[in-house]
Amino acid sequence: MANRMARRTMGARMERRTHERAGGLGRWLAGALLAVALGAPLPGIAAGLATQSLDAGWQFRLAPGDRHAAAHPQAAQWLPATVPGTVQTDLMAAKLVADPYVADNEAKIQWVGLSDWQYRSTFTVDAATLARKHVELVFDGLDTFADVKLNGHPLLAADNMFRRWRMPAKAWLHAGANTLEVTVHSPIARLQPWLLKQPYALPGEFDSAFGDEPEGKQTANYVRKAAYQYGWDWGPRIVTEGIWQRVKLESWDTLRLADFHVAQPKVDADVAQLQAQLRIASDVAGKAQVTLRWRAPDGGTQSLRREVTLKGGDNEVSLPFEIAHPQRWWPVGYGKPNLYDFHVDVAVDGKKVASAERETGLRRVELLRQKDQWGKSFAFVVNGVTIFAKGANFIPMDSFPNRVTPARIDAMLQSARDANMNMLRIWGGGYYLEDAFYAEADKLGLMVWQDFMFGGAIPPYAAAFRDNTRAEAIQQVDRLRDHPSIVLWCGNNEVETAWESWGTSLDFQKAQGKAESARVEQGMRELFDHTLRDAVASQSPEVPYWPSTPSSDYDGKANVLDDGDYHYWNVWSGDALPATTYLDVTPRFQSEYGLQSFPAMATLRSVLEPADLAIDSPVLRAHQKFDKGKGNQRLLMYVEREYGKPKDFASLVYLSQVMQAEGIQLAAEHLRAARPQSMGSLYWQLDDVWPGVTWSSVDYYGRWKALQYHAKRFYAPLRVVAIRKDGHVKVSLVSDRTVPLAAELRVRVLDMDGKTVWEHTQPAQVAALASTPTGDYTDAQLLHGADPHRTVAVFELLDHGKPLSRHLVYFAQAKDLHLPDPGLEAELSADGRSVTVSAQHFAREVWIDFGDLDARLSDDAFNLLPGESVTLQVESKADPAALRKALQLRSLYGATVATP
Numbered sequence: 001m002a003n004r005m006a007r008r009t010m011g012a013r014m015e016r017r018t019h020e021r022a023g024g025l026g027r028w029l030a031g032a033l034l035a036v037a038l039g040a041p042l043p044g045i046a047a048g049l050a051t052q053s054l055d056a057g058w059q060f061r062l063a064p065g066d067r068h069a070a071a072h073p074q075a076a077q078w079l080p081a082t083v084p085g086t087v088q089t090d091l092m093a094a095k096l097v098a099d100p101y102v103a104d105n106e107a108k109i110q111w112v113g114l115s116d117w118q119y120r121s122t123f124t125v126d127a128a129t130l131a132r133k134h135v136e137l138v139f140d141g142l143d144t145f146a147d148v149k150l151n152g153h154p155l156l157a158a159d160n161m162f163r164r165w166r167m168p169a170k171a172w173l174h175a176g177a178n179t180l181e182v183t184v185h186s187p188i189a190r191l192q193p194w195l196l197k198q199p200y201a202l203p204g205e206f207d208s209a210f211g212d213e214p215e216g217k218q219t220a221n222y223v224r225k226a227a228y229q230y231g232w233d234w235g236p237r238i239v240t241e242g243i244w245q246r247v248k249l250e251s252w253d254t255l256r257l258a259d260f261h262v263a264q265p266k267v268d269a270d271v272a273q274l275q276a277q278l279r280i281a282s283d284v285a286g287k288a289q290v291t292l293r294w295r296a297p298d299g300g301t302q303s304l305r306r307e308v309t310l311k312g313g314d315n316e317v318s319l320p321f322e323i324a325h326p327q328r329w330w331p332v333g334y335g336k337p338n339l340y341d342f343h344v345d346v347a348v349d350g351k352k353v354a355s356a357e358r359e360t361g362l363r364r365v366e367l368l369r370q371k372d373q374w375g376k377s378f379a380f381v382v383n384g385v386t387i388f389a390k391g392a393n394f395i396p397m398d399s400f401p402n403r404v405t406p407a408r409i410d411a412m413l414q415s416a417r418d419a420n421m422n423m424l425r426i427w428g429g430g431y432y433l434e435d436a437f438y439a440e441a442d443k444l445g446l447m448v449w450q451d452f453m454f455g456g457a458i459p460p461y462a463a464a465f466r467d468n469t470r471a472e473a474i475q476q477v478d479r480l481r482d483h484p485s486i487v488l489w490c491g492n493n494e495v496e497t498a499w500e501s502w503g504t505s506l507d508f509q510k511a512q513g514k515a516e517s518a519r520v521e522q523g524m525r526e527l528f529d530h531t532l533r534d535a536v537a538s539q540s541p542e543v544p545y546w547p548s549t550p551s552s553d554y555d556g557k558a559n560v561l562d563d564g565d566y567h568y569w570n571v572w573s574g575d576a577l578p579a580t581t582y583l584d585v586t587p588r589f590q591s592e593y594g595l596q597s598f599p600a601m602a603t604l605r606s607v608l609e610p611a612d613l614a615i616d617s618p619v620l621r622a623h624q625k626f627d628k629g630k631g632n633q634r635l636l637m638y639v640e641r642e643y644g645k646p647k648d649f650a651s652l653v654y655l656s657q658v659m660q661a662e663g664i665q666l667a668a669e670h671l672r673a674a675r676p677q678s679m680g681s682l683y684w685q686l687d688d689v690w691p692g693v694t695w696s697s698v699d700y701y702g703r704w705k706a707l708q709y710h711a712k713r714f715y716a717p718l719r720v721v722a723i724r725k726d727g728h729v730k731v732s733l734v735s736d737r738t739v740p741l742a743a744e745l746r747v748r749v750l751d752m753d754g755k756t757v758w759e760h761t762q763p764a765q766v767a768a769l770a771s772t773p774t775g776d777y778t779d780a781q782l783l784h785g786a787d788p789h790r791t792v793a794v795f796e797l798l799d800h801g802k803p804l805s806r807h808l809v810y811f812a813q814a815k816d817l818h819l820p821d822p823g824l825e826a827e828l829s830a831d832g833r834s835v836t837v838s839a840q841h842f843a844r845e846v847w848i849d850f851g852d853l854d855a856r857l858s859d860d861a862f863n864l865l866p867g868e869s870v871t872l873q874v875e876s877k878a879d880p881a882a883l884r885k886a887l888q889l890r891s892l893y894g895a896t897v898a899t900p
Contacts, residue, residue: 063116086242113239132251135170141245160224191219227455234694260356272326329361332445361484367544375562379679389680391423420715428493429455441485454492461523473535481540491528496548567592579663594684597660599699644815644896657706673732706861731775752842754866832880838869
């Protein structure tokens, strides 16, 4: 979605290209190697890198003299702190603030982000550590303006949430107890006085709902901090502060292996031409021996050894090597996501002094940009195969990054893969995700479109801001470049199109005049077309770069249908056009579009009281961030326009999910059917940051909405797509398979009681990696005089009589259909692991629900033809008896108030 420096002198700068990553011993070398991977201690090897974690033993309090101390005296006392963490989560743990996700508590936590906070920790350093030649203090992440002191000596003034900070510490350490102090400053309180003195404020994103910043005077543009924490149209305003990543003390003697990367200059089916790239800091010149070992996915191992000459200082070492007939990494659906293990040892005089390990996949990625009959293409090509991107946009999973566990990450990524997605776009208003996210994406074969962290606001053009961002970009690309899942680096989210077409930017340009507007525009061009592009080109040249989303790569205007990627928001936003308008636009790659829905009733009940479960209740409005809470009325309008008036609030929740699912399905299938004119569908959005009313298909607690179940079907590798427009139904056979299929297309027209009006079966050739038009029917040809309000057309792709895909077409809006009582029945198996649902008459959008009990079904939000039954798998930790008691069935029949 759309979204938003201070120019500070840093007390210490991290080396331009240094960003180490920790790793464990390779399974395949576990018994043979004595060294430990990069970032871990090397027992028994005096010259190796040793790491001492400093995460434990922290305390925090309001900084002395903070203006909020009088109102919050307990917070001015030293309290236990968790590192990594945030001030807000520690205050919640101490029960000094309420959970901001519950009720209307968001307003009650705003003072925290407007305060300055002080952290302190005492740690012990032994004589052995002090005897090392180098002892460095490393903060993996500080949020965001932070002053660091060691034993009272100032070491650092940090100003970027997304950077790792490394600083020499030996001179200020002593044996025994040492004190580390970190003061974090409110970014709003720090920047707002400065901003109010400036001749103008740059166009930003969302104004604060709490009055802590004047309208149009947003500080978020000027600081390298996660923009979503200032509030978005799907999430709360919680401006976090704290030590949000790990802290450690690293010591070494004459040599440190600062980075290890496996570059992939050329990869094809015959050979992978690779380079083991090492960055080595050495105090002295001399010879070193580098040994590289690797294990292939099939278990085979190989190795090489080279002697290298090091100079005193920083060394870039590159070892070219080849792997014949590589077992390549493939996106899900196109082959196995094969991963290689690489391990490197560095020895001096026969003594091993450093080791590192990487797991990566070998693949070639291209962004296909060719002129054709529709303009200029935008398509991903992996290992020579052009892939239609199917997926969604990914936002932060929590306002507090420290609460996102590996288990939550794995579950969300598995949900994406289970819904037949092959790509997720990491949106630019959040933060660069933890290594665990990308490692899991690698293993699942999910492609990642990675934005740099700019979310729609216009950035300042100061050189200091660009320099800070350059260091951030190099660190992050270095950290993530060995993940084969990353197939694109993108400069920002919606900054380019915001400058060109949004009202706030156009008003700004008019007010400031051509000269200053030109300086702002040139600053953006420098940042996104040069600074970030150059960072990717120098650190990870095998991965394409794209300057903005949407963009045409500066071919011309951004967000055009015939060049580059496209964000389409005329449905829902703007004029709130109906979902059928999706059929009027066919971009080259649709990277954003969406419709809202309510989350599950169980999710709403977790944060709202029963009295708040009404569309206009103040508390429910507080959980709706679109248009300052007015989004609930827009959501109701969309439901009523298509389905009629909901009979109660629970029915509104259900119908909102049906509306979202059917609308997004229409768009996604239109895009897939338009292949190769269109080569991507990424709807907004997969996940949620809190229990709110949003565009997600999986809510904050991981509960699948109707859209996620629909996506599992409309993103299936084989799909029959039947789209009705202007009295015609056009049928396409869509395949993501790499081989063709000889199948049959069956067309049946039924009334809603089961009587066959018309039926026809014909051979169907399903071409590989293509959309094949296979039929164009008029309403009259299908209906044969039947009542359009009581008739449904069923299009099925069959393989030897077995249904592979089904698509239903209606001849009237849902609210105008004469739906019969379907006579739904459900029977849960004795062990609670399956449920069989049947219908006597036609049932549209059958929804099986277990109330407040969590249960994942193999399918839901589906249609049943008259007399049809289906058995579904149930995953739940709940007792079968409890599931049986809680089981509820819904369909469109009876969900709305009957009209005379």
